Amino acid sequence: MDLVLGVALWASPPCVKFPGLVVAALARRRLGAARRRRDGRAASSAATSADDGVGVDLTWREVSMTVRNGRTGMTRRVLDACSGSARAGRLVAVMGPSGAGKSSLLNALAGQVPESARVMLTGVLRANGADAGDGSGFRKAYVQQEDALYSMLTVRETLETAAKLGGSKDVKRTTETLLNDLGLAACADTRVGDAKTRGVSGGEKKRLALGVQLVGAPSVIFADEPTSGLDSFQAEKVMKTLSKLAKEHGKTVVCSIHQPRSSIVDLFDDLYLLADGRCAYFGPMSSARDWFEKSADVTIPNDVNVAEYLIDIVSIDATSAETTAETSKRIDRIVKAMASNPPALAEDDVSKGLSTASDALALTGKRVGFWGQFPLLLKRSWRQVTRDKATNKVRLLTSLNSAMVFGSIFWKMKLTQTAIQDRMGLLQVSAINAAMSALMKTLTSFTKEKVIVNRERASKAYGVLPYFTSKLVAELPVGAFFPLAFGACVYPMAGLHPTLGHFARFCTILTVESFSSSALGLAISSIAPSTEAAVAMGPAVMVLFIVFGGYYVNQDNVPIYFKWLNKCSLIKWAFQGLCVNEFQGLKFETKRPFDQKTGEDVLERLSFQDATPLSSLRQQGNILSFLYLLTLYLLDTNAPKFAVMQPPSV
């Protein structure tokens, strides 16, 4: 069947071949994924039963993570046989000096270590006694250090969307419960905001990010440095929220934290202290002072912040060789004491109340499918695009500005011989301008949006297809507006072919071209690791398209090995369409025998004599659909993948 389809696609015209190949590849991946899901369901059913919705006790043993340096080939042990537990109703703080492995441990327990051939993750993870090393077996929330939220949505809208996507049976109740529980009611109707637009405070953003995760009714909450970048007041509010989720809702909370103030330390139930990837203390926060004095021979002065003091104690002082050796020796001694004589864990006194408490946040039903996700994501994208007034204003002003500048340079062109070159110049710069502005906008915005989408997809909030299609539909009217505004301004100023039909075709060609260019931006952003990389790659590709855009190199003179580039150049198809639209039917003044008399002569010289505006648009449409399908494929294949914890070798 695959063979027949392959041959049929290969024999088909390019407009069918490329989209067809991408669709076939996507379909094959989907079938494979469905098969794997089917096979995996039976295996994981035992594990999922560990999360009965009334609290999860998580235990980990011998968790190690090694990272191989790609250049030197040397391996480094980031986590070294760490063991511990986090129990329902308790808040565990993972602390340690910078680089001690806090985030790595959190990622390992949350199943969020990015998959890589250079990273090796081993250990045993159990949820209520059942194996959970493959990341299944308990419902979890993972709140990362950097917030990734749609900036133009309000706090309430963000929670509502998450609740609807999560399949909440009572969206209003879910939203209100979360707003109240997280202390966000006062800013419910404030926009999230970003660097450009002021929105909610950093602490409110952190709690909102937590709220988005809570709609999945997680039993275990992992929070990576939830207080980073916050002032002490906001930091305390965030930590109080996490403590409340543990105490009142029976959640198991594990968070990494840097230098907490004393009032925050009082909220910790357990402390997991890391020193250079090894466990230096794991036990109740309240027993830490006693244990260090009795078992590790470390006296903690009465008037100090215990947490800060302990971090200093397990830090390597690299001032000199002597201090390095001395502090390393002290850390070895503490780690050994911990392994041989760990403190007693606190009595499990909270699990009795869990059953009723956790029900209050067990708000989800069945996740919605494509037709449920599509309108929700469409509404979200629409709000994000239309409410971003600052960006839209700048885009409009730059479009009008370019139109004014070009219009003034090419003011009311005549039908003289010299105006032929001017006409071609204007059409070429118009094509470049429309393509470049759409490309740059997409490169800068989509690389950021991709971060949010990858996170949401990692928590299986929705599929790539409803996301991508809804985004395209939402951006259609706004994306079309700017080339239209440009066209409406430059066309009469330059005195181009003065009929309504020609003007309409001019605007249509530029609009479709700007969508193609935006699609190119989407495809590049899908593979670029950062905004900076995307912004470097995009214009480099576009320059090639400009060179083969039909103006600088005549398409009949393009070397055979570059013909494909000529065919891929969205600038070329736009320029060709614009030229045919403009020159066909024009008559020029002639003075010399070799002057070009008609627009058809000009088109012949450009080798565009056989083209029509429609054929150019059709080719542009092919590029557009190919790039959309390519982006869809790239987003699907580049979905974040995480390392599975392997059992430790005995």
Ligand SMILES: Nc1ncnc2c1ncn2[C@@H]1O[C@H](COP(=O)(O)OP(=O)(O)OP(=O)(O)O)[C@@H](O)[C@H]1O
């Ligand atoms: N995937 C990786 N590739 C290379 N090095 C890594 C990787 N993951 C972690 N490391 C290294 O492991 C060490 C521990 O990193 P980790 O982020 O866990 O520390 P941390 O205690 O959270 O530090 P900080 O408090 O500064 O955020 C660091 O030196 C880091 O560079």
